[in-house]
Amino acid sequence: MGPVSTEGSVALDGAWTRRWIEAVAAEVSRRKAELTALDRAIGDADHGENLDRGFQAVLGKLDALDDGATPAAVLRLVATTLISTVGGAAGPLYGTAFLKASMAAGDRDALDAAALVEVLTAARDGIVARGKAESGDKTMVDAWTPAVEAASAAGDDVRAALAAAAEAAAEGAIATEPLVAHKGRASYLGERAVGHRDPGAESTALILAAAAETP
Amino acid sequence: MGPVSTEGSVALDGAWTRRWIEAVAAEVSRRKAELTALDRAIGDADHGENLDRGFQAVLGKLDALDDGATPAAVLRLVATTLISTVGGAAGPLYGTAFLKASMAAGDRDALDAAALVEVLTAARDGIVARGKAESGDKTMVDAWTPAVEAASAAGDDVRAALAAAAEAAAEGAIATEPLVAHKGRASYLGERAVGHRDPGAESTALILAAAAETP
């Protein structure tokens, strides 16, 4: 399969999903130290390391997938691999997100804008169900919820929806900075967490930015 | 008893012995860090602390002595106090030195030059008997032996004998610098002890310098 034009729309099929995940793995690897530094300030200095371990494991398994694998099949592989390799809080939370996303994708060959919104919503809801964080608790939910809302407001161009989700997630991550944390390790710091960005919100923004940029 | 003239000769009686030991205690206290620093370089960084603990204890006990105590009585008190408070290598070695010195002083009321040489010789021999160091082994013996020899060559003026002993001990301490150690902790260093002065030789020089300066 040749390179896909970065202009106009794109089919969010299994091959795209795979390219997206490869891009996430590359970005996580590149920005590992930065994510870990965010976690050092208000957590335990391992978020970058955790995600990198997980996505490198995913890379190692992608090859074994059928060429014709559906988006759901790719997402499911990501979910199970993250669950069994990441650990910590991010492992089960991202694992659940990808698992619920995979279930929402169903047997579709490709996702249109409506399906994308369903998939993103399912991911977010999975995280909330597992972690019980509310908006404003200074967690990855603060990146996911604005992303879901922006994607659903973006109309039915998938590329526009992805771009809107990525932008909203990035803004959501920045918006965690003034907050006091109510979940996760940062909650132990009380007022001392103020002024620091939540690492999980930042990695969520990274994941969605990679989606927006994946041709 | 009033102050004694620093000019001319002096009677090395019990009162003098007491003043000498008080001067040693003051000097050890003042130069504690320096002695410990020498020991840090080639030992275990406690020589100043050890001697200071011992001589402070001696100070506390001197008052209980009779005003008319003989030199031997003062030396004996120093010996037993050092033995029970200093510990380490220096405790038993200086303890033995003062004990043997006390025995050599006998029941004399004051030491003349000949008696002084006997006393110094006994002290040195006590150290050698306990520690089995030879000259050139980079220990306190390298200050004591030249001191004994210089005192016995000084004729029968006690002040001249004390001055000669002090000078020889100081030179002996300096002369330990180029040596490799064969006894004590410094012997573990092999060639690496070269260039450092032996702390015990330096404290010996201190003790004898205090004697030469005691009025």
Added chain:
Amino acid sequence: MKKLINDPGKTVDEGLAGFAAAHPDLVRLIVDPPFAVVRADAPLNGKVGIVSGGGSGHEPLHAGFVGPGMLDAAVPGAMFTSPTPDPILEATRQVSAGAGVLHIVKNYTGDVLNFETAAELALAEGIEVQSVIVDDDVAVKDSLYTAGRRGVAGTLLVEKLAGAAAERGDSLDRVAEIARTVNSRVRSMGMALAPCTVPHAGEPSFQLAEDEVEIGIGIHGEPGRERIALEPADRIVDRLIEPILEDLPFQQGDRVVLLVNGMGGTPQSELYIVFRRAAEVLADRGIVLARSLVGSYVTSLEMQGVSLTLLQVDDDLLELYDAPVQTAALRWGR
């Protein structure tokens, strides 16, 4: 960073390999999925299995407590990172002997979620599992607005007493109840003089000035209540023990187990200086020192510091505390 390691990425693997090689009489090491340390003679017919685990770097917790009278399995994650469900599930299988399995989980989001998943998977295989969450750290406010208290050195006492109950043949319900009772009566608080460095991170987890200490430190170097200027040990002990005593509260006439726990890089002589003052405070309050435990048991790599733990005991709990234990890090009785 100066450490006795070969490769920052292999410290957990190699440390566990060494542990298993040193204690073949006590444990076997499961390497697939990586890792679980299982009691050598597990499963023990009809005995409730006890599994604990969590991020590595707190040694001897948990692997050092696997053996007769304490844990049946320990599941170590990556450095300071909760293990994934796979090895927890495998450990649960290996110690399941028909009487059910208890999971003892320190209260961190990651540990809770990963053990939760493993418990669901075990249940789906027909293994009855109960979970007890340990949250003894009074440094963190237990409110709706935090992830709740952390599990710290008190975990050791939950593991010891639950382990003794399982060893004497108590049912899963009873063992879980004992574990919850111990958790409800144990309180801890810690402090750090100097941070530790996670090998793969390569730099200290936090920074303290030459005259600063952190009061209320977590066992992953998470900040606690406050950062203050260094004080004499006795004053620091007072700062740790007051919030503990007030919390339960512990009262005159209570009998307690006092655990003075080193954070990994603290010399034993300092732990006993701390113990001396803590025992003095208890005596002043009329609280009875029933048992004492002093050592580096729940650590944070080479962090320098100490934590205090008090457990309120009655005759029943004391009997469980005194019951024989035979593990790499804790041994007494027969």
Added chain:
Amino acid sequence: MKKLINDPGKTVDEGLAGFAAAHPDLVRLIVDPPFAVVRADAPLNGKVGIVSGGGSGHEPLHAGFVGPGMLDAAVPGAMFTSPTPDPILEATRQVSAGAGVLHIVKNYTGDVLNFETAAELALAEGIEVQSVIVDDDVAVKDSLYTAGRRGVAGTLLVEKLAGAAAERGDSLDRVAEIARTVNSRVRSMGMALAPCTVPHAGEPSFQLAEDEVEIGIGIHGEPGRERIALEPADRIVDRLIEPILEDLPFQQGDRVVLLVNGMGGTPQSELYIVFRRAAEVLADRGIVLARSLVGSYVTSLEMQGVSLTLLQVDDDLLELYDAPVQTAALRWGR
């Protein structure tokens, strides 16, 4: 200098007070003359008494080894400084039960001289005393031109095996002979990553650059063989174990006890990484690992580093090693 202490001059006193308060079932503390830690139930009729001691700062050595099956008394000196004869004599009196007393002395000039004086004074009181000098450190050349080898972590094994022999009722001659045999078959070597600071000195005992380690370090921070650039743990283990193996020498088919000893500030996970490689080297040489002991037993305050000790054993020595021991720091058997 950041330490959990109140007053640099009182660390030994307060640490011992805490130790005695934590372990009243095992020991009593003699404070006049200061200090000796004596087994709670001493003297034991007809049993050979075993006394050891030396400078403080090496905890749990020696006080942590007082109890049934090991020492009858420990005499701690000032920090890193041999005790004076007075408390050694007092300890000797308190454990003398008609069968004589063994002094176990690490080979440092100060320890040897002070124990020598105490033994003479005890003899003058009619107490039969024998002395065994421990000198297991292969880092230092044993020649006429040094103070001889230092006593380091092997001391623990001399104390354990002699203690077991005394506990089973062996005569003074026999217990002393066993102690000498153990000393003749045990060899150690250590290294440091980072120095310790003696409280009253206020500054580190030596300096190491960020990439330097000292091979052959003594337990008072005395320099050893060489200062080299930091290497992987496995290479460091090779540097320590080779001189040990060559020295006795240890040969194919020999059975050994391997002790991996932390210097005080070393996390347990690193000790097991070291253990892993040491066990591998032994296996390669066909040397049989009969028993393993891993922990911080003979320390140097908060120094970071490790030492390796090998003891060549036969059935008799192994029986003594396995015999029950009940002390604050070492417990097994019944």
